Each structure stands twice: as C-alpha cells, then as structure tokens.
Amino acid sequence: MRKTITNSLLYSCLFCLVSAVTFAQTRIDGKVTDESQNGLAGISIAIKGRVAGTITDQKGAFSLTTSTPTPFTIAVTGVGFQTQEFTINGNRTDLNVSLKEQVTLGQEVVVAASRMAEDELKSPVSIEKMDVRAIQSAATPSFYDALRNLKGVEVSQQSLNFSSVNTRGFSGNGNARLVQMVDGMDNQAPGLNFSVGNIVGISELDLESVEMLPGAASALYGPNAINGLLLMNSKSPFLYQGLSAQAKLGVMSATNRTTKEGTPQINTPYYDVAIRYAKAFNNRLAFKLNANYLTGQDWQATDYRDQSFYNGFTPSTGNRQNNPGYNGVNIYGDENSSGVNLGNLQPALQALLALGSTPAGLAGLQAFNPQLAQLVGGINQFSASTRIPTSQLINDVLLPRGKIVSRTGYTERDLVDYNTHSLKLNGALHYRFNDRVEGILQANWGSGTTVYTSSDRYYINNFRLAQYKAELRGANFFLRGYTTQERSGDAYAAGLLGSYILEAWKPSAPADASNLASVAGAWYPQYGLAYAGGAFQAFFPAFQQALTSNPTNPAAAYQAAVAAVSAPAVQGQLGAVALAAADNGKPVPGSPTFNQYADPIKQTPIARGAKFLDRTNLYHFEGMYNLNSVIDPKVVDITVGGNYRIYDLNSGGTLFLQKPDGGEYNIKEYGGYVQAIKSFRDVLKLTGSMRYDKNENFQGVFSPRISAVLTVAKNHNFRASYQTGFRIPTTQNQYINLNTPVSLLIGGLPIVRDRYNLRDGRTTIFGTTTAYTFPEFKPERVLTYEVGYKGLISNKLLIDAYYYNSRMRNYIGAVILSNPSVGVPIQTPQNYDKDINYQGFGLGLDYLLPRNFTIGGNISNTTLKAGGVGLFDSKKNLNVLDDGFQIGFNTPKYRYNVTVGNRNINGTGWGFNVTWRHQDAFLWQELIQPVQSRTLENSLQVIIPAVNTLDAQVSKKIPSIKSILKVGGSNILRKQYTTGWANPTIGAIYYVSLTFDQLLN
Secondary structure, eight states: OHHHHHHHHHHHHHHHHHHHHHTOOEEEEEEEEOTTOOBOTTOEEEETTSSOEEEOOTTSEEEEEEOOOSSEEEEEEOTTBOOEEEEEOSOEEEEEEEOOBOOOSSOOEEOTTTSSOEEGGGOSSOOEEEOHHHHHHOSSSSHHHHGGGSTTEEEEEEETTEEEEEESSOOOSSOSSEEEEETTEEOEETTTTEEOTTTTSOOGGGEEEEEEEESOOHHHHOTTTTSEEEEEEEOOTTTSOEEEEEEEEEEEEOTTOBOTTSOBOOEEEEEEEEEEEEEEETTTEEEEEEEEEEEEEOOOOOOOOBOOOOTTOOTTTOOTTTOTTOOBTTEESTTGGGOEEGGGGHHHHHHHHHHTTSHHHHHHHHHHOHHHHHHHHHHHHHHHHHOOOHHHHIIIIISOTTOEEOOOOEEHHHHSOOEEEEEEEEEEEEEESSSSOEEEEEEEEEEEEEEEESSSEEEEEEEEEEEEEEEEEOSSEEEEEEEEEEEOTTOEEHHHHHHHHHHHHSOSSOSOTTOHHHHHTSHHHHHHHHHHHHHHHHHHHHHHHHHHHOTTOHHHHHHHHHHHHTSHHHHHHHHHHHHHHHTTTOOOTTSHHHHHHHHHHHHSBTTTSSBOOOOOEEEEEEEEEEGGGTSOTTTOEEEEEEEEEEEEOOSTTSSBOBOTTSOBOEEEEEEEEEEEEEEETTTEEEEEEEEEEEETTSOOEEEEEEEEEEEETTTEEEEEEEEEEEEOOOHHHHHBEEEOSSOEEEOSSHHHHHHTTTTSSOOEETTSOOBOOOOOOOOEEEEEEEEEEEEEETTTEEEEEEEEEEEEESOEEEEEEEOTTSSSOEEEEEEOSSOEEEEEEEEEEEEEOGGGOEEEEEEEEEEEOOTTOOSSSSOOOOSBOTTSOBOOOOOOSEEEEEEEEESSGGGSSEEEEEEEEEEOOEEOOOOSSOOSOOOHHHHTTOEEOOEEEEEEEEEEEEGGGTEEEEEEEESTTOOOBOSSTTOOOBOEEEEEEEEEETTOO
C-alpha cells in the first residue's frame, strides 16, 4: 500500500513538472514607433514558425503571451516599413521597436512558386507580386485592372467587372488555362471551368497580396495551371483588425454608348463601396466581415464589322448594305442558319413555275398572291418566247447559286441590359487552438450581372457563386476542404435570343415545303421571291434594250442583260428590296410585340430557348505537409501533398449530356505531389518536384519540375528550370450536348459521340467528303524550359529578366463535322496531333530615385513559331498553323508598361502614380457563332488593334480622419479600345475614392 502511494506521488510530481514545462508562458510587452517616435498601429508581431502573434493598438502598444518554448524569434513587420527580428529568451516588458519607412525592391516574400515562403529574389521561377502598398497606389479603379501592368500578363476585358487574365499565349475570353485562387480555393465557376474575373471574387479592402506565376504550375497546383497561376490572399483578422471602409465614385466615358432608344449616353456614373470589420479576442479567436457593392452602366459592344467572309467580303469590306450574307460581330440573329445559299431556293421557284404553267394553277396562284402569279406568268412567258429554259434564267439571274443570304439581326443593346452590378459578401472565423494550429471557417458569396464573351455573348443576370471552406493550418501543414456552388440565375445567350425571336416571329424555312402558305410565310422564301421578282423586273427591260440593239443575236442580248443585273449597284438595290420585303413587320426592340417574343425565350432553357441553366457544384479536399519536423530542412526540405475533387454536373439536361435515367454525370479527379529543396550555403538552391494526377475519363498524368537558383554576391540570382503543365478538358469539353441554331455542340468523350451514333462510318469533315475517324481525346500538356536572372544592384535597381521556350502537346481545338442523321453541323473538341512551339522573353526594371521616387518599366514578348514568325520581327502571331490547323493563340507579340510614382512625397502624405501601357495589334481566331472553317487568308483579316493607355492617380493621406483620398483615372486620354473579338469598347474611367482605416498609421 505504501509503495502504491509512493508511486502515485511520484507520477503526480512528474505530471506537474511536465505540465509546468509544457504550459510555461512567455510574455512580451512593448511598443512600436516610427522614426519620429509616433506610435504605429496595426504592426504585426509574429512568432516565426508558428501561427501565434498579435498587432499593435492605436498607440503602438502590444502584448503577446505564448507557450512557445524559448528561445524563439519574433518578426515585427508593417506595410511600408523595414522588418525587424528579435530573439526572445524569456519574458520581456520593454521591447520598444522603431521601424524605418522604406521602399522595398525585391524584398517581398512569396509563396506561389514553391507553396512555401521564400524570398522573391530567390524564387526558382518567374513570379510577379502586388502587395498592399502596390494595390493602394495603383492608378486603376480596381486591383484586378492593375494586373495588366504586371510583366507578361494579358487581360481580355469583356465588361466593367469581368476580365479574363492570361500569360504566355493561347489567350481568349473565359480562359480555362490559368488557375485563379482565393485563399487557396480555386475560384472557377465549375460549370464553365474558368474564373469569372473578380465579379464574385475578393474585396479590395480585404486583399493582402496578389501573386502571379506565369507559365506552367501544374507540378504543385495540378490540373489546368498550364498557362499560369493567380493567387490572391486575403487579410487575416488577427493581423488586420478594426473597421475600414471605402467609397469610390466615378464617371465612365465612351463615345459609342447609347440608350436602347439610340440616345447618346457617353458619360455615366459608377459607384463602388466596400466595408470591412475584423476583431481578435485574446489572440485566440478572431473574425472578419466584408461587403463590397459595385454598379454602373457597362461598356457596350458595338463592333459591326462583317465576320461572315461570305460573297467575297472581309471584316474591312463587308456591311449590311453590300453583303447579303452579312454577319455583324455584335449583331445577333443574322448568323441564323449560318447564311443560306440563294440557289437552295431554286427548287421552290421551279415548283411554282410548274404550278403556274397551267391555267388552273395560275388561277390558284392569282387567288393566293396576285404579285406572285404575275411573276410566275412573266417568267414562263419569257421562257416560251425566247426558248431560254427557266432553269437557266433562275440560275443566272433570279436565284443565282453561290450568293449567300442572312437574316437581319438585332444589336447587342437591343437584347441585353447594360445595368451592371456586383455584390460580394465574405465572412471568416479564425481560431488558434495553440501556437501551432489555426482553424478557419470561411464563406465567400457573390452575385453579379454582366456580359461576357464566349461562342456567344452571354448576359449574366443575377449570377451567383458561393464558396465555403473549412481549414486547419500550421506553419508546416494545412488540411482544407471547400465547395464551390454555381448558380446561373437568369443568364441567357444574346445570340440565341436574337435567333429565336426571329424564328418565333417568322420561321427561316417553311415547316411544310409542300404547303404553299407555309412556304410563303417563311423568311428565306419571302426574300428569294422578292429578290427574284426585282431581278426579273431589272432583267427584262435590259434584255429588251439589248435585243433592240442586236435583234439577230438573242443569246448576246441575254448575256448583256445578265451582266446588267449583276452590277454591284443593281445587286445592292435588289438585296435591299428583298430584305425589306422579308423583314416587313419585324418586331421593334422594346415594343410590346418584341417583348412578347423575347420574355418566354429568356426563361426557356437552351436548346429550345436562350436561358443558360447551370447549377454545377465542385467539391475539393486537399492537404500538404512539410517534413521539417521529421527531416532537418538543412539537409533537405521535403513537402508532400494531395487532393481529391468532384465536379457535380447539373444543368437539367440543357447543357450537359444526360444519363439514361435523366441525371447528369459526375467527374472525379485526384492527385498527389512531392517536392524536395536542397540548399548549399545560400549559394545554390535545387528544387525538384513530381506530381501525378488522374481524371476518371483520361489516363493519369505525371508533371515533373526541376529548377536551380544560383546566388552570387548575395543579391544576384540566376535561375534555370524545366516545368510541365497540363489541362484536363473542361466539363463542357467532356460532356456538352447543346443544339444551337448554328450547330450541335458535343463533348469529346466517346459516350457523347455514341449518343448520336457518329461512329457509323458516315461522319465526314464539314463541307467535304473526307471521312472522319475519332481519335483518342487527351489532356493538353506543355513543357517549358526557362532561364532567368533577378538581382538587386546597390539596393536601388531591381532587374528581372527571363527567356522561355515551350512546347504544347495535344492542343484542344475544334473540328466541324457532318452526319446525315444530324440535321446541323456538329462541332466537337479535337486534339492536334503535332507539337505547337512558342517562346518569349520578359525584362523588368525598377529604380529607386532619391526621396523614394520610383520609376519602372517592363517589356514582354510571346512568339508562336509558325508561318516564319521570328522572335524579334514585327510579324503578328498566327492563329492558323502551317498545315492549316486552327488554334486560338490570340496573343499580342509585344506588351510594355512604364510607371513613375511616389507613395509619400517628402513625408507630406501626398503620393502619385502614372502608368503608360502599350499592347501590339494581334490576330484573333474565335469568332461569334461561326461554323465555316477559317483559312489562313481569312484569319489575317481578324485583327484586334493596338492599345495605348495612360492611367494616373494622386493621393493624400489625411491622418486626422485616418483616411486616404485618391483622385485618378484609367485610360485618361480616352483612346478607346477593345481587347478581343466581340468584346465591348473600353473607354475612360475618372474617379475619386476615400478609404478609411481605423488602424491607419
């Protein structure tokens, strides 16, 4: 018994001793001031290697209690101040720190390149970063607009609040080759597989940093990071506390904007307001709430160039007046049936002539339509008297074969509402279980109305995207699970709306070709008969006049009359008369009749209507662990990670293929990676990583990356890397099943092709008799070699230069097919079976002038190796390869920016920033609703003009109200431009903003 009591006492003493050691608390108190001994608020005091830390109050004082064993290091950091570090060996009650204000060049810490914090100068690959200071001082109306100032970044702007970001070629609207992440969550709309800009993204008030990783990033970030990674990190409520708010009022100005009634609407207001509140309790529990609302009159798309390439016309020569097959870029409905050959109506006219060849038949026509009977009788009489067959007259004059005709559509402003808005709500709850582990519950919700460009112009009305995340993280690990919930709201396709309104009012083709009333009530027969009637009226007197001059040679008189009718002026008149006849009674936009047709079409899902119905969800789980607690990082730093993802398709059968039971498919993916970093005395750093990913519909993919960074004389870093990336075909590439008025769009998976029995041996390439055999559908891959240098000279000149050489494999393009069992052309994705080679370089220079003035600039080049285009010549990148295969490279060859600024001139609180931006003219491939193939000759006509813009802002810090006042503008010289085919014309924005921050220093 005594022995038992003794053992119990011994165990109790040991437990108390262990507890005392384990839970020993270290307390640090102090104050942080600037060089004038003024207290600095909101300065971070963080324990390195832990999640523990605190911030200073409004007087600069702080107090931190931690159970982290001593000794440990704390870092004192603040935006715009030089970081200081201190070793803590025990309690400190007098840690007074004076921070020096500085402009840092290349001193940032980045995480995107290796998923671990590292010096920007020593990053193994190219990386661009905007921190809080850069975001605050940008001259653009929003941080997202400022991305285009980064080296090598291309932006396709499709509305006020929706832009697509890209790097290194293959650009476009709705870019699925660049991954955009917000706090570690893939920000894509899962039914679209691309990010919808920042319309439902992150509020600028809550944004701490933006990192852009150009080029392939799949080795660490997995599928679709083939062209780059955009990483946006929000502010921690532990480090950024208090109330902040921003009100931004501005004027948008563009000369092409009008109301629906056609009244000029050049200058319109826009408003952007945001509020943020964050609070921490005892350095354990913290939360934050954000709200951001933007509204304005959107930019308008008014490009009326002719993209049909019909009847010998090009975008620079064709218009509605001279080309009967006109297909305006931002005109919708004129692409209906992709243009009809006038010669296709010949059988109908021959049937009418046969009917009118008998007295009874002619009498019936007379009763039905006297003008039609007169035309039929006149043609038959002419043929009988001249012995010229009616078939010859029809083919040469009345309905000439080869002349393409299209319907008259509606402008974009007739079909969409340009009142745009965006509402973003965000909330997060953070809890620190101890100094090593922090838990996060986060919700991001956004709703918006805008217009974006794809194969159509989509009016996104009340679109919603929600992301919900639960995460555990420490200094060397994280576990994260989140879901993305997409709701398309009342979105619809403007092109489909225009087409269906016209069809509802007057069908293009008769429902019953044997019924005279049905034929006469259809648009194309009406056009054809009106054209034939006018042509005969022009032909007959010309024939008589020519025959009078040469009565013995009726054949010559016939040819002279044919030539007279074929004159451009006469053809223009005939087309105008025929168009007016067929369009008689066409609904006027905004009228009750127009709305009677339009409203139900907007509410009817594709393919019977125009409504875009999508409720697809994404579920994602991932984790990462750094083995530095197991393996000494001085020996080798190893990181492992993995993820599992599910796309839950849900379009009600309107967009994606349905299963036999009526449901839609899920897509499952998983992947894992390992990365090892070995450093040699801060001189040489080697990094190698390997990732494996598997999508259930495709073979697994390995993505290796290896890099080396050689540091010379501390601040000169030379890097070389081999990187790989890949892109899983999008959910629509895989399962789309959409029958539009132009074509049937189907996914590339065998299950979709077999639903239409396309492998029956009768499928051919559209417009040819060439049989088509479906190859295996594969993910895209890119392999890139890159060398670069990043160095800081005399702490004043930062140089960043790189050259890369890339090879794209299995590029996913499209092929247009025909099959007798399908009544329209069939468009499906197809891999290119050869490599596509491209290269480029970039150079950035930033120089620190006296008194913290800075000047900087960058230039970037992206060159496709095709058609003899060289790296340094002035030729544009092609979109059709040497063998005729069409790709959407859609990339300017050169871009450059020049920036001058100062955040705080002589300590007065005044600041400014001026940025000049240039982008070369370039060729574009992806047109709106086309079916016909694009030849190299045609593709050279599709040009996006060069862009030159000037952005500027002047700011003043007002300490008495803890605010910053900023007055600025983007494109202040109002050189209007467009960034892509069918995109709107971008004008100028002039704004004034006031930003309040409770902890503003």
